[in-house]
Each structure stands twice: as C-alpha cells, then as structure tokens.
Amino acid sequence: FDCPTKPFGGDEDFVWNPDGRHLVYVAKKKAGTEYALSTNTDLYEYDALTGKTRNLTESNKGYDVSPAFNSKGQLAWLQMKRDGYEADKQDIIVSDGKTQVNLTAQRDDIHVESFLWSRRGDSIYFIAPVNGTLQLFRVNDALVTKTSPVITQLTTGDFDVSAIVAETENALIVARNDMNRATELYQLKLTSGKMVQFTHVNDAAYAKIKKVKTERRFVTTTDNKQMLVWVVYPPGFDPAKKYPTLLYCQGGPQSPLTQSYSFRWNFQLMASQGYIIVAPARRGMPGFGTEWNEQVSKDWGGQVIQDYLSAIDAVAKEPFVDKGRLGAIGASFGGFSVFALASQHEGRFKTFISHDGVFDFKSMYGTTDEMFFENWEKGGNYWDKNNAVAQRSFSQSPSNFIEKWNTPILIIQGGRDYRVPIEQGQQAFQAAQLKGIKSRFLYIPDENHWVLSAQNALVWQREFYKWLDETLK
Structure with missing residues (x-):
C-alpha cells in the first residue's frame, strides 16, 4: 500500500502526533478492481512503541485526507462521505480521540480546499470557493470551545486566496492572485481584515503589461x-x-x-x-x-x-x-x-x-x-x-x-x-x-x-x- 497515495499524494498524507509516539498517515488499503473503483482512503494511526496500527476512519467510506494536529493533540482532516465520488462535498472533521465533529457540514455551499490550525488550537482557517472566487474562512473548534461551529468569512473581493502560508501575531500570511496577477504573498490583519502585499516578485514584469x-x-x-x-x-x-x-x-x-x-x-x-x-x-x-x-x-x-x-x-x-x-x-x-x-x-x-x-x-x-x-x-x-x-x-x-x-x-x-x-x-x-x-x-x-x-x-x-x-x- 502507498503513502503518500498515488498519484497526487505528498507530505500532507502523514503527520506526527505532538506526543512523538503516534504517526497518522493516509492510505487506500485495497487492491485490484476494488482499488480501481474506490476513493475510500483512510487515516491510520501507527504506534511507534507497540508497532500496532489502527484505522481511525473505518466508518467513513469516502476520502479521508490531509491529517493535521493542533498543539493540544487534537486531529483535523478533510473528509468526503461517498465512496467512488471524488468531488463530494469536502468538510473539516476534528477529533479528540473520542468524539468526532464535522465543523463545516452546516454550510451546504462550503467545499473546503485546504486548512490550517490556528496557533492557539481553538479554531481552523480554511479556503473554499464562493461566488466565483476562493476566499478565506475561520471556524471554531467545537471540541475546544464547547459551542456549535460558527463559520466566519475573513476575506472578500475579486481575487483568490490560494494558500494559507502561516499565522503570525494577529495576522495570516496568505497567497493571493487574480486573473491579472500571478501569486504574491499578502499579510491579512485578523483584527481589521486589511490585506497588505508582502512580496513584489512580479511588479517589474507587470508594470509593462x-x-x-x-x-x-x-x-x-x-x-x-x-x-x-x-x-x-x-x-x-x-x-x-x-x-x-x-x-x-x-x-x-x-x-x-x-x-x-x-x-x-x-x-x-x-x-x-x-x-x-x-x-x-x-x-x-x-x-x-x-x-x-x-x-x-x-x-x-x-x-x-x-x-x-x-x-x-x-x-x-x-x-x-x-x-x-x-x-x-x-x-x-x-x-x-x-x-x-x-x-x-x-x-x-x-x-x-x-x-x-x-x-x-x-x-x-x-x-x-x-x-x-x-x-x-x-x-x-x-x-x-x-x-x-x-x-x-x-x-x-x-x-x-x-x-x-x-x-x-x-x-x-x-x-x-x-x-x-x-x-x-x-x-x-x-x-x-x-x-x-x-x-x-x-x-x-x-x-x-x-x-x-x-x-x-x-x-x-x-x-x-x-x-x-x-x-x-
């Protein structure tokens, strides 16, 4: 079995738990015709001390991908429900090892492209298409806040937020582009919502266009x-x-x-x-x-x-x-x-x-x-x-x-x-x-x-x- 998964998997397919003992990885443990017809990847947890492996997502029959831990050891990942359907609604799931919560199920229009845990570990930033653009959102971790998930859109405009690079003090570094301009890095102020261009790699070229x-x-x-x-x-x-x-x-x-x-x-x-x-x-x-x-x-x-x-x-x-x-x-x-x-x-x-x-x-x-x-x-x-x-x-x-x-x-x-x-x-x-x-x-x-x-x-x-x-x- 392959990890990273074929053909597009990368280092997003595996992650160490902060405890240093457990490795979570993505794999589709099928073969032959069953492998060819299925999208049922699962998250597996390998215990480095005992050598044992357990399936964390056995009940879900669609994609389970992109596992990531917060500093508290809670796991988040992206999930689709139906086997064989590569374009099913993709949601963010969080788990504390006992309870799983779908943070984005309440928004039928939300299809999560990618995500990043906040530094505090009590919320998740994510990118999703909306109104012909890719925008940045935040959702609280219901397992931490003990409240229902609330989704907040952080950016709006005729541009795409194509990647979340990192979180700094009261700001996010994101990649942004539009139909006129290739990707540059921007700083998004979390308090005001203001976006400030951080890199200017293409300015000289675009000055002529x-x-x-x-x-x-x-x-x-x-x-x-x-x-x-x-x-x-x-x-x-x-x-x-x-x-x-x-x-x-x-x-x-x-x-x-x-x-x-x-x-x-x-x-x-x-x-x-x-x-x-x-x-x-x-x-x-x-x-x-x-x-x-x-x-x-x-x-x-x-x-x-x-x-x-x-x-x-x-x-x-x-x-x-x-x-x-x-x-x-x-x-x-x-x-x-x-x-x-x-x-x-x-x-x-x-x-x-x-x-x-x-x-x-x-x-x-x-x-x-x-x-x-x-x-x-x-x-x-x-x-x-x-x-x-x-x-x-x-x-x-x-x-x-x-x-x-x-x-x-x-x-x-x-x-x-x-x-x-x-x-x-x-x-x-x-x-x-x-x-x-x-x-x-x-x-x-x-x-x-x-x-x-x-x-x-x-x-x-x-x-x-x-x-x-x-x-x-």
Whole structure:
C-alpha cells in the first residue's frame, strides 16, 4: 500500500502526533478492481512503541485526507462521505480521540480546499470557493470551545486566496492572485481584515503589461436558474467596437471557476490578443451548493451544455460582441464540452479548440487510469442494458453525433495522458479529417493531462493563437 497515495499524494498524507509516539498517515488499503473503483482512503494511526496500527476512519467510506494536529493533540482532516465520488462535498472533521465533529457540514455551499490550525488550537482557517472566487474562512473548534461551529468569512473581493502560508501575531500570511496577477504573498490583519502585499516578485514584469477588466454577470439558464458568468474584456476595451469572443469551458467537471491565474489558460493573455472571454460557472462547480455541483454527474451531455449556450447567447446580445466570430475552447471536461458543442451549436461558433477532451465514452471507460471517476460520472458500465442511468450517459458521447460536425477544430493531446488517453484525441481528429473539416492535431508526446515543461508550453501557446488567427480573427 502507498503513502503518500498515488498519484497526487505528498507530505500532507502523514503527520506526527505532538506526543512523538503516534504517526497518522493516509492510505487506500485495497487492491485490484476494488482499488480501481474506490476513493475510500483512510487515516491510520501507527504506534511507534507497540508497532500496532489502527484505522481511525473505518466508518467513513469516502476520502479521508490531509491529517493535521493542533498543539493540544487534537486531529483535523478533510473528509468526503461517498465512496467512488471524488468531488463530494469536502468538510473539516476534528477529533479528540473520542468524539468526532464535522465543523463545516452546516454550510451546504462550503467545499473546503485546504486548512490550517490556528496557533492557539481553538479554531481552523480554511479556503473554499464562493461566488466565483476562493476566499478565506475561520471556524471554531467545537471540541475546544464547547459551542456549535460558527463559520466566519475573513476575506472578500475579486481575487483568490490560494494558500494559507502561516499565522503570525494577529495576522495570516496568505497567497493571493487574480486573473491579472500571478501569486504574491499578502499579510491579512485578523483584527481589521486589511490585506497588505508582502512580496513584489512580479511588479517589474507587470508594470509593462496592461490589465484586463473582469466582470461578474448573472445569466438565466434554460431551467430558470441564475448562473455566474465571468466576462473578461481586452485592455483598452471600447464598447463602440466589435470583438471576437471565446467561450471558455472549464475542466473538472467539478472544479471551481474562480479568479485563478493559469500559465496556460491565461485569461489576461487571451483578452490581450483582442478577445472577449466568456467563462460560465456552469453546472458541476463547487461554491454554489451541493445540488448545483452534482447536476453534471451522469448527465454530461444535458443541462451543462445548455448552460454554456445560455452564457454565450446572453453575452452575444451585446453590440460589442461580433456574433460572426465566436469560438469555444477548453481542456479535459472542457475539451469534452467543446466536442459536445461541435454537434449542438447550430452555427453559433466559427472555431473550436479541445485539449485532452473526452470524445468517445466507451473507449474512455475502457482505458482511463481513473476508473472510479468514470464509473461514478457515467453511473455504471455501458454493457448493463438494465441500467437506465448509465445507458443515458453513454448515449451522450460526442462520438455519436459526428454527422453534425461542420466547424474547424484544433485538437491537442498529451502522449502520456492516462486520465484521458491518446485515443480520445486521435479518434476526434480522424473523424474531423474524414468529414473534410479543417482540423489540426497537436500531439505533445512527453506531456500528460497538463503541459508541464516550459518548451512545450511555448509550443502550446503559439499553436493556440495561430489557430485562432487562422479561423477567428
């Protein structure tokens, strides 16, 4: 068994108790098919004196991760309830060895990303998505205060608090970024809530770069819900002009769309090339409640696709949007979304870009390294004809609707992507070629589900904008 857990585990997967005797670690003690279908990691306590190990979280069937002790020896960790569901609501659990308390269960919209014990050990700071951003919160430790957990939001604004670095006297050091600026460290005054920039690593570089404007909009969906949409405008935006516009499709599918700063899907860079960016917080994103987050699973080709169309249709009504120059872009689930939109857009889009997108659900189910994900998201396997949920899911595969494709498409695929393996991009490209559609296949043999090397990142950016220049500008 592995600790750290594969493939993403690190030193957050183990911690010593302050007593110096007990080590708590994370492991998924399963094998074979059971291992592949499960997300049930547990916290195990190893006694260095006796050599004995006990399971601290045996009753919970989902993820138990990120154990951390306070100075009093109380343990906190992150927990999801359901086995096989990697995007379940994630809560903070605390235990004194006898009693366990869920500190964040009372807030349906709270999905905890990370946390840090306070120096006094009577409260916990944590980060969670809210209203299209990542913000900092505090919750009291109910086991210490002997009161019900009370959650307090400590920061607010159009930025992300992406990490909690440390607590100092009456302040926290946090990492903060937004769509215009990469991460810098800030000091957050706990008494006033004021944030003061602590590092200025990127000031000289950004002094030469114009900022883009980001704007929140709320769009009514086809089922009469209100959906947050980020709109990003080019520097020097002139509402009297018309701009080509890109619909950005977020991956995940259950990944929050926030004020993040990506070195690949960089909205500041995209907008600075003269594009308006439309980025909807469509169905399947945390930060808007459990129901909203779960409405993508087992229905990839349903309401979520309509959410994308609602977003682009609403913004395209503006006189400064050139309706004749709309494109759709995205990676992973976003790449799937592009493939799905290619058969449903009814002439809205002039071009598409899909990176590591899921094209054929059956072959994806048979080749992905994340079997638990596919099993949950599709609702089961494709050969069980009595499983109506799974049958509906597999019927929504983009490969079933190729006859409706008619729009230029750039397909990007990593050769070491085991999450969405290479045959997904190859099948989509071959179908486009056989249909005579203008298409290009960018194959990066030494990249996985992301683009991690600087040289490959340059190739990616150049090909991305070259394609847009050819097909949209």
